[in-house]
Amino acid sequence: MKREFFTVVYNREVARQTYEMVMQGDTSDITAPGQFINIRLKDLYLRRPISISSYKDGELTIIYKIQGIGTKNMSELPSGEVLDILVSSGNGFDVSKAHGKVAVVGGGCGVAPMYGVAEALVREQGITPTVLPFA
Numbered sequence: 001m002k003r004e005f006f007t008v009v010y011n012r013e014v015a016r017q018t019y020e021m022v023m024q025g026d027t028s029d030i031t032a033p034g035q036f037i038n039i040r041l042k043d044l045y046l047r048r049p050i051s052i053s054s055y056k057d058g059e060l061t062i063i064y065k066i067q068g069i070g071t072k073n074m075s076e077l078p079s080g081e082v083l084d085i086l087v088s089s090g091n092g093f094d095v096s097k098a099h100g101k102v103a104v105v106g107g108g109c110g111v112a113p114m115y116g117v118a119e120a121l122v123r124e125q126g127i128t129p130t131v132l133p134f135a
């Protein structure tokens with residue numbers, strides 16, 4: 001886990017109370033889809049954990065829903081804002097042993113990291129998974 005500074009590229013509402021934020025910064029510590037980041041937010045003592053939805057060299061995307069003060073604060077962050085982030089926590093998902101037919105299942109905000117898992121399955125294993133989101 002490493003402390004890094006990321007710059008917001010954009011932050012937009014993609015569904016009711018749900019936002020997609022794309023940020024640029026050093027992503028070299030991310031080792032697997034499904035890991036999460038911890039974001040420091042103004043005037044809040046505790047960082048807020050949010051899963052990495054997808055990532056590539058120098059860029060990561062999160063999908064989050066407004067639940068309270070921290071995520072409301074996040075939803076108002078403009079492009080160009082610099083964020084203090086701990087990258088990257090959690091083990092993530094190991095897709096290297098996946099074979100045959102694969103289903104990716106997630107519910108609520110748990111679908112956010114499933115995007116990155118599906119991307120890794122296609123990129124690393126040549127598997128196009130069946131994605132089953134549920135409410």
Ligand SMILES: Cc1cc2nc3c(=O)[nH]c(=O)nc-3n(C[C@H](O)[C@H](O)[C@H](O)COP(=O)(O)OP(=O)(O)OC[C@H]3O[C@@H](n4cnc5c(N)ncnc54)[C@H](O)[C@@H]3O)c2cc1C
Nearest residue numbers: 036048049050051063064065067068069070071072109112
């Ligand atoms: C490892 C991890 C990964 C996560 N990934 C995502 C993600 O990709 N997208 C996303 O939208 N959210 C994700 N979350 C949940 C997110 O961290 C919380 O919604 C966020 O911290 C709430 O902060 P807040 O300041 O907006 O809410 P607060 O003001 O702190 O809380 C508002 C209300 O929501 C309740 N609450 C807060 N967090 C949770 C929770 N995790 N579960 C149930 N009730 C809660 C509080 O008890 C309170 O009643 C993740 C959580 C963890 C632990």
